[in-house]
Amino acid sequence: MIAAPDRTAVLAALRDSVREHADGEGHLADNRVLNGCRAAVYCRTGHWFAKRRAGEVVAASEPVFRSLVTEALSSFERPRAEALTLPPADVRAFLAWVAGRVDEAAVATGA
Template identity: 40%
Template sequence: MRAVLGDALIAVYPTGSLALAGYVPGRSDLDLIAVVAEQTTASALRTVAARLAHEELPCPATGLELVVYRKQTVMDGGVEAGYALDFNTGRELPAKVSLDPAEGPSFWYPIDRSITYQSDLALDGASPRSLLTPARFDVLLPVVIESVRAHGDAIGEHGDNSVLNGCRALRFGVERRWYAKPAAGRWTRNAAPEFGPLIDAALASHAAGRPARQSASQALSAAEVTAFLEYVLERLRDQELSDRTAGSPSGP
């Protein structure tokens, strides 16, 4: 990226499982955020995507998910997608090059920015907390609720991720802090033991890696996953209402 963008590349940060010490070889993608100068052109970003494509620079992980933002976007504390480039590549990840943040759901992007801010890890450039402004908890929680609802609408597509993202969302709602999916799953298993067998199955599927995960995920009961996500949504909505009623602090 530096070879293409030069000084216009301001910083590169891990996000997702990599930032939360939850990276699982053979299962996890490399999730990265890059921040670039405002004047960075679409042409330059397309060149970045071409140079980083798996066919040109093989990704050692199952996939690379890189989201590039112009500096002002990561400083405003908003919950819009707001990316300048959303790029996926890798041996097990469908290729994607998008320069239009209106092309898909927006909820993953502010969540990942929040994770990056919390971790405060930098691969290149200034620390995230010196550059990023995350959305406040009261602003981000409705986005987290939206993400859980989206998983409920596509259970067959997401498999164990539907369960473990639900666990991660639930723990965030309670503790206002992000955890890797396995840690969030173990916490939720104790917090909601009635869903223990489902969560254990999702954790086992997650640990098995992608080839084994596909069949393991298919074994999860759609009805049980739906019931669990409805439970998570109810808890998060209760938290949202409680915070609003109490006028609780709404910092990051």
């Protein structure tokens, strides 16, 4: 039997993931944003949500990022070869916000 990783380990992995997604190499922008949504929602709830649901949660609760997340959700529905180009500066700002949520969760956990 394999034990589930503890929250500290998950938050460390999320930090690495957000950092990699912020670099943008090898990831479509919509995927970067929606994975960021998943990370932010996990930090709030301690539960994993599917990309679409996590995007809906963040779009509803974070007005400053609503447009970006809504556009990422729309793009995610398209064939991957037809994904939309999202504004790079907005994606970076969003992922910086996500990184802050991960850091806050780590501090609260004592990680």
